[in-house]
Amino acid sequence: MSVLASERLKIATTRTTIALAAALIGVVTLAAIVHILGFDTAMVDDATEQRSILTDIGVTMGLVFAAISGSLAITSEFRHGTIRPTLLKHPDRNSLLVAKVITQAVTGTVLAAAATAYAVALCTTFLQARGLSLDLDAAQITRLIGGAGVGGAGFAASGIAIGTIVRNQVPVVVGLLIWILFIENLLRAGTPSIARFAPGSLARAIAADGSGVLTSPTLASLALALVAAGVLIAARSNFSRRDIP
């Protein structure tokens, strides 16, 4: 519990999470303006299109920032050297990793769910401004927001795992952006049978009806948990074995 309290305090005593949340709001706002106000009416006036847009600008952006938040939680410890005094007071590296996963899973859930809820509110407002309406029902909106939250936890945990293995902040953040925003899209276009098991596709399947991905949110949640657990096991092995610089 003491290590969990320390991790909570670390999050609360820098502006990193607030800065990430502010950046996320800015990105979602910009994307909503481009998609809802910029696209032709035919591309935004039915429920399927609207859900697809909300998945792209709310869920996916939330996942990106959840993964970045998770990766920063460990890479900033290496970057600023705080990993040394931390491990001197608490040499148990496994429980430190677990505490980071718990705190960042909560942070990732809040970031992704809040980003999606904000996207829904913003899109509703913009659609009304164009004389249109959001045609998603309450259950679909709840699934979008809840699914984003579940996906955010998985992505934050995966971000910690990758940050623990790579340690260097810039390559980790750039690599996560490239994977989530480019490589997964390329996989979806080129090899959809493989892409449906990619983490981003799994999170989209949890948040919305997936066409060409796993359609069961429960199955997709389990698959995403397995992916996160896999990289965390690799990270645990790496963290416990490698020297601290």
Place this chain on the structure above:
Amino acid sequence: MTRRSSSRARIRTICVLRTVGSVSFPHHTPPTSPVAEVVHLTKQYRDATAVDDVSFQVRAGTITGFLGPNGAGKTTTLRILLGLASPTSGDVTIDGTHPLRLNKPWRHVGAVLEANDFHPARTGRNHLRSLARLCDLSDDVVDEQLERVGLADAAGRRVGSYSLGMRQRLGLAAAMLGDPRLLVLDEPTNGLDPVGVRWMRDLMRSFADSGGAVLMSSHLLAEAQHSVDHVIIIDHGRLVADAPIDDLVEPGNDLEDAYLRLVGADSEVGR
């Protein structure tokens, strides 16, 4: 026999060089039991041996200077002693236990390895609070430590705005959280002004006089001569000397003379 090896042999004769597990050649009666012990420690990297069969002890009530040229293996040894790195062979203990198996490690050892081990956007007080949480210590203890190192007034400022001296003090405050028996300091006076050096020296002395042990690495031999009771010198990863400073420094000479002789650099200096 070369001059260098002859010097080493002579020093080895007068020094207390423990041979752990076999025969000991005690020169001085140890004042107390060892707080930290390094036993036949070796650390090899892919193509280099950073530490080569090094053994020594750190005793309570003393300030031990850990000296050696750049790349001699000092920091590697300290990191292994603190459990941050693993040895290729050999063992390290603090209060008789491996550092990774210590119960409440903050009661046994505190360390400052780098002067900049802080998140620059966090305040000094919050940095200590985040570490105090790990030790189940209250914020009152944090405030006591800040007072002790003279940072109470700057505690609410972000560490990024601290001077090097203030960072050294904050690092020490973090190391002393939990009142450990052993303080490990890597180049503690680096970058400090004369007032800061004096302050650091007095703090180490006070810590040792109260029964603690200090292990400090340093390049600053004149400063080390003023500060330490016992000297350990390594060169190219190997132990060169392990002796009370009074035994190492011959009358009329200083620690620098002894050091240069031991690492075989006196002939180069004279050239």
